Amino acid sequence: MPTVLAESPVSDSPKVDSSVSVEGETEQWSIHGQSTYIVQQKNNFKSPYYGQNSLLNKSEGGGGKSYTLSATAFLGARLWEGAEVYWNPEMFEGTPFNGQLVGLGGFQNGELQKGSYAPPIYYTARAFIRQTFGLGGGKEHIEGGPNQLAGNLDKNRIVVSYGKFATLDFFDQNSYSHDPRTQFQNFALFSMGAYGYAADSKGYTYGVVAEWYQDDWILKAARLAMPTIPNTAQLDYSMSQDYGNQIELTHEHELWGKPGAVRALYYQQHAYMGNYQNAINQAQQTGGTPDVTGVRRGGAELMGLWLQY
Numbered sequence: 001m002p003t004v005l006a007e008s009p010v011s012d013s014p015k016v017d018s019s020v021s022v023e024g025e026t027e028q029w030s031i032h033g034q035s036t037y038i039v040q041q042k043n044n045f046k047s048p049y050y051g052q053n054s055l056l057n058k059s060e061g062g063g064g065k066s067y068t069l070s071a072t073a074f075l076g077a078r079l080w081e082g083a084e085v086y087w088n089p090e091m092f093e094g095t096p097f098n099g100q101l102v103g104l105g106g107f108q109n110g111e112l113q114k115g116s117y118a119p120p121i122y123y124t125a126r127a128f129i130r131q132t133f134g135l136g137g138g139k140e141h142i143e144g145g146p147n148q149l150a151g152n153l154d155k156n157r158i159v160v161s162y163g164k165f166a167t168l169d170f171f172d173q174n175s176y177s178h179d180p181r182t183q184f185q186n187f188a189l190f191s192m193g194a195y196g197y198a199a200d201s202k203g204y205t206y207g208v209v210a211e212w213y214q215d216d217w218i219l220k221a222a223r224l225a226m227p228t229i230p231n232t233a234q235l236d237y238s239m240s241q242d243y244g245n246q247i248e249l250t251h252e253h254e255l256w257g258k259p260g261a262v263r264a265l266y267y268q269q270h271a272y273m274g275n276y277q278n279a280i281n282q283a284q285q286t287g288g289t290p291d292v293t294g295v296r297r298g299g300a301e302l303m304g305l306w307l308q309y
Contacts, residue, residue, distance in 0.1 A: 025150055027078075027144050028078050029075075029078070029149075030076045030144055030148075031075055032145065033071070033072065033073050034072050034074070035070065036070050036071075036111070039065055040065065040066045041066075042055075042062075055102065055103025064098065066094075066109060068093070068094030068111040068114075069092070069093050069120070072091075072125060073088060074147050076147060076148070076149050082132040083129065084149055085128075088125040088126035089124055090123060090124070091122050092114045092120060092202075093120035094111060094112060094118070095116050095117075099116065105188065106187045106189065106193070110185055110186065110190045111185075113201075113202070114201075115201060115202065123202065125202070125204055126165045128164060129163055130159060130160070132153060132157055134154035134156075135157050136154055139152045140153060147169075155213070156215065158210065158211070160211075161208070161209045161211075164206045166199070166205065167197035167224055168191055171197065171220065171248050171265060171267075173263075174308065177191075178190060192308075194304060195265075195304065195306070196267065196269050197246075198224035200227055200233045200235055201227070202233065205226075206235050207222060207223050208222060217250065217251055217252075218249075219248075219250075221248075222244075223239055223243055224239070224244045225242065226243055226270075226271040227242065228242050230272065242272060243271070244267060244270075246266065248266075251263075260309070262307070262308070262309050263308040266303075267304050268301065269301065270300075270301050271298075272299075273300040274293060
């Protein structure tokens with residue numbers, strides 16, 4: 001029996017199934033779908049202390065299972081020369097341990113970033129347009145897949161995507177730990193734990209991404225909307241007050257016949273946020289408990305730079 005593997009909704013580098021042009025193998029539209037069910041149960045464990053935000057063991061009333069069920073349709077069509085449009089309606093339901101996301105430094109199931117819902121909710125996960133500008137260098141044939149129409153493209157090209165999608169559809173694309181539906185599930189592992197990427201309460205954002213493919217190099221840059229209030233669904237669609245900028249440079253290569261890549265990513269956030277050190281300082285002054293929500297301010301900035309091999 002063939003093994004059925006789930007696929008990530010957007011690939012960092014579209015799958016090339018032919019290094020030359022293939023006539024008659026150009027898709028005008030495509031329909032794909034994916035559904036993932038994850039159920040988790042924790043064993044009993046020693047808990048000499050627990051408080052309001054602790055993960056409870058079975059004896060303390062935390063014996064319930066955690067589960068998520070998600071289903072997404074990936075619909076795509078060609079519009080004009082080099083233009084494609086995609087729409088992803090999605091369904092989600094699930095619940096964390098103890099009914100709330102507390103007690104763990106990283107959620108044990110990254111799908112729970114979408115929240116806790118039962119019965120299920122329905123919404124648009126992605127709705128974006130992609131325009132490709134050919135720059136020569138010969139042709140290659142791109143394999144069809146979720147949010148990718150099969151067809152012939154210039155090896156050197158500029159691709160611009162605009163609309164609603166996920167930041168991780170384009171950035172921080174580790175080949176082995178990137179999508180909690182298909183790979184490692186922990187929220188602190190399926191992307192760089194310190195990467196503050198733009199996302200609403202369900203993990204999606206709005207904005208524009210430009211990609212430049214040139215031989216073995218890929219350069220990406222984006223401005224993406226941040227929530228006007230952290231961890232909510234209300235994005236700043238003007239991208240003028242609450243936004244995230246990022247730029248990523250990738251070099252693809254082979255070592256001893258094995259494919260590899262080196263990436264450098266710089267990101268900057270400008271939004272309504274709080275500083276952990278300010279929260280600690282405030283607690284020391286007042287004798288209270290550090291609370292980052294109490295030191296949030298508009299126009300706060302966060303920057304980061306990391307390398308990946």
